[in-house]
Amino acid sequence: MSAPQDVLLQRREGAVLVLVNNNPAARNALSAEFYTAATQALAEADADPTVGAIVLTGAGGFFCAGGNLNQLATRREMAPEDRRERLELLHTFVRRLRDTAKPVIAAVEGGAAGAGMSLALACDLLVSSREAFFGVSYIKVGLTPDGGITSFLAEFVSRQVLTELCLTGDRITAERLNALGAVNRLVEPGSAEAEAIALGQRIAEGPxxxxxxxxxxxxxxxxxxxxxxxxxxxxxxxxxxxxxxxxxxxxxxxxxxxxxxxxxxxxx
Structure with a gap:
């Protein structure tokens, strides 16, 4: 199962399927090709009885910097319906993360910003390096949140905290996110993926x-x-x-x- 242009790397660790966002030169900024490949990979995993759990992570020690601003800058010239069509690729992937029958575990190193944070919180479980950061950073470039981030954050923070995070775009440390209840495992730098795989293997032994x-x-x-x-x-x-x-x-x-x-x- 190979993805176009290797934007998504896949490997098996026993019953755990590991999906790697592979755009390290841009801190794994997101693309239409990634959304398409990752959505297809989840559908294939759902149909594969040998897959018991899925780990989503990023290449090069960084989870995901969010949307590619060079690409987003060109959206201004598009008709609103065309902008919406592009955005739906992200939202289709988020819905697939929600609806896939297999548990999906995010393994976060480095950082998860913008839509990258949306994807981390869209997963069923979250393993993070204690030195990682998270950020609802849209406001800093004049944009509004997408990818379900306001919904996911509202599950465990008050309206006031949600509003502050979205209006300031300030970074949230993994330690604070853990204190808020959103992190399942807080681990030493460099070990998030291994810990997520171990958790996935344990879950995959179940019914x-x-x-x-x-x-x-x-x-x-x-x-x-x-x-x-x-x-x-x-x-x-x-x-x-x-x-x-x-x-x-x-x-x-x-x-x-x-x-x-x-x-x-x-x-x-």
Whole structure:
């Protein structure tokens, strides 16, 4: 699975698929080619039963600097509908990150700015170097946020903090983002990818279908009422109780052995 012009590098670490944004000369600034390749890679991973988790990271020790300003400068000459069409490539990728059944883990080194921060927070889990920075930096170039960043930030900060971050564009340290509750693992510089892969490998040992149901439940839990969430949990539990995964997991517990969900994956 190779991407056009190698804008996206892919490799396997056991059941973990590692996707690398490969534009280090521009601190992995984003492009239409990257969005297309990454969206396709997620679709292929969804259809591949041997993939249990996905890690998204950047080449050259930097996660992503956001949009390419040289390209964005030319958008002024475009008709509004053409600008919207280009923007939808990013938003299609963000939706795919949300909707893919496999858990996606961001591994952040260096920094994640603008749409790069959007992508980091769009992932299901976040592993960051403690020296990395994050920034909603659009205001500094006269632009407004995209990629869902205001939605993702609003999950764990107040309206006042969200507004300050967006209106100042100030950098947020990984330490502060961790204190706000958005970071799953805060690690030493240079080890974010390895830690994310280890976390992905642990998750990949679990039951695929139950994992996908849990991801879907967690994704929108903050937006739903208790009654709505109870209904979705009930539906997922009823499905899970009739699944071969539950038969293996419960059977292993009662037999005092380790559950082997990967055997089910090989058979199915």
């Amino acid at each position: 695929d279908r139950a994992t996908a149901r849990i991801k879907a439940l967690c994704r929108g839990a903050h937006m739903r009422s208790l009654d709505e969430q109870l209904e979705l949990e009930a539906r997922a539990m009823v499905e899970s109780q009739g699944d071969d995964e539950a038969a293996e997991g419960i059977g292993a517990f009662l037999q005092k052995r380790r559950a082997d969900f990967t055997a089910l994956r090989r058979r199915g």
